[in-house]
Amino acid sequence: MVDLHQLLGEFRRFAVTMTEPFEVSNVLYQLGDAVVDVLDTDGAGVSIANADDQLEFVTATDRALTDLEVTQQQYQAGPCVEAFHRGEPVVLTEIAEQAPWQAYRDAAAASNYAAVIGMPLMVGEHRIGSLNIYDHQPRDWAADDVDAATALAEIATAYVVRAGQLARTVDLAGQLQHALDSRIVIEQAKGVLSRAHAISVGAAFELLRSHSRSHNQPIRDIAHAVVHEQLDIT
Numbered sequence: 001m002v003d004l005h006q007l008l009g010e011f012r013r014f015a016v017t018m019t020e021p022f023e024v025s026n027v028l029y030q031l032g033d034a035v036v037d038v039l040d041t042d043g044a045g046v047s048i049a050n051a052d053d054q055l056e057f058v059t060a061t062d063r064a065l066t067d068l069e070v071t072q073q074q075y076q077a078g079p080c081v082e083a084f085h086r087g088e089p090v091v092l093t094e095i096a097e098q099a100p101w102q103a104y105r106d107a108a109a110a111s112n113y114a115a116v117i118g119m120p121l122m123v124g125e126h127r128i129g130s131l132n133i134y135d136h137q138p139r140d141w142a143a144d145d146v147d148a149a150t151a152l153a154e155i156a157t158a159y160v161v162r163a164g165q166l167a168r169t170v171d172l173a174g175q176l177q178h179a180l181d182s183r184i185v186i187e188q189a190k191g192v193l194s195r196a197h198a199i200s201v202g203a204a205f206e207l208l209r210s211h212s213r214s215h216n217q218p219i220r221d222i223a224h225a226v227v228h229e230q231l232d233i234t
Contacts, residue, residue: 005155006017008123020123027156027159027160028046028048028058028059028156028160028179029046029059029154029209029212029219030156031044031046031131031153031156032044032045032046032059032061032131033061033150033209034152035131035133035149035152036061036133038148038152039133039145039148039149040187041133041134041135041139042113042134042135042136043061043062043065043113043133043134044060044061044065044066044131044132044133044134045057045059045060045061045065045066045068045069045080045131045132045134046058046059046060046121046129046130046131046132047069047072047080047084047129047132048121048128048129048179048180049084049127049128049129052152052178054073054076055072055076055080055081055084055129055130056073057069057070057072057073057178057183057223058129058180058182059183060184062202062205063200063201063202063205064112064113064202065109065111065113065134067107067110067111068104068107068110068111068113068134069106069130069132070109071103071104072132073105075101075103075104077103077104077114078101078104078118078132079099079104079117079118079130079132080091080118080130080131080132081118081130082118083118083119083120083130084090084118084120084121084129084130084207085126086120086128087120087122087127088117088120089117089118089119089120089146089150090116090117091113091116091117091118091141091146092115092116092117092118093138093139093140093141094114094115094138095109095113095114095115095116096108096109096114098133099126112135112136113134113135114135114136114137114138114139115134115137115138115139115141116132116134116135116136116137117132117141117145117146117149118130118147119131119132119133119150119153120133121153121156121157121160122153122154122157123154123157123158128157128160131149131152131153131156133149149197154183160179174222176215182219182220182223184187185220185224185227186205186208186219186220186223187222188223189204189208189222189223189224189227190204190205190208190223191203191204191225192204193207193213193226193228193233196232198234207233207234208226208233209221211233
């Protein structure tokens with residue numbers, strides 16, 4: 001069920017941020033958080049297209065979901081890929097019964113995710129990637145769920161396109177590559193924090209996200225400081 005109060009809050013936040021320069025990677029991380037909160041669902045992942053029009057995983061809201069999204073990237077098969085190529089949502093009430101992609105179906109079962117919406121990230125006919133929205137239980141996604149996810153995906157895509165316009169010396173492809181590069185340093189930071197605090201990689205990611213929110217800084221900047229400047233966060 002869509003949380004209208006939360007949805008309006010996300011719209012207000014996006015409207016304020018749109019007027020200023022921002023990190024593409026941070027917008028994509030925030031998109032995942034936003035859809036989980038608005039749709040009251042269990043997880044979300046974002047992938048974007050590289051120069052070869054292949055989808056590459058950028059972010060997911062938890063570790064188990066990371067493994068599932070990486071499976072889609074590896075095989076270039078799944079709701080994320082399908083939605084990207086079709087340019088329309090792919091809605092599965094029950095992955096185990098409806099997903100035609102064997103490797104993805106097996107990975108979903110292992111990750112304990114049962115339902116998914118694959119949502120293209122696009123403005124007009126221009127597609128830049130996909131958003132996946134997950135639930136642990138089979139879910140009969142309502143029309144309002146799809147509409148709200150579409151609205152959030154369109155806003156996030158507009159942000160990415162706008163980032164290319166604001167950074168006049170950097171084209172859109174460069175912005176997207178920066179987002180992919182951000183994932184690398186974020187993964188490195190998760191490893192550093194995991195070892196330093198003897199915690200799981202998933203818990204390390206939550207530390208990064210929490211620090212990013214509380215200090216109002218892009219998660220990539222926090223990760224870079226952890227890796228290259230020995231920033232210790234708790």
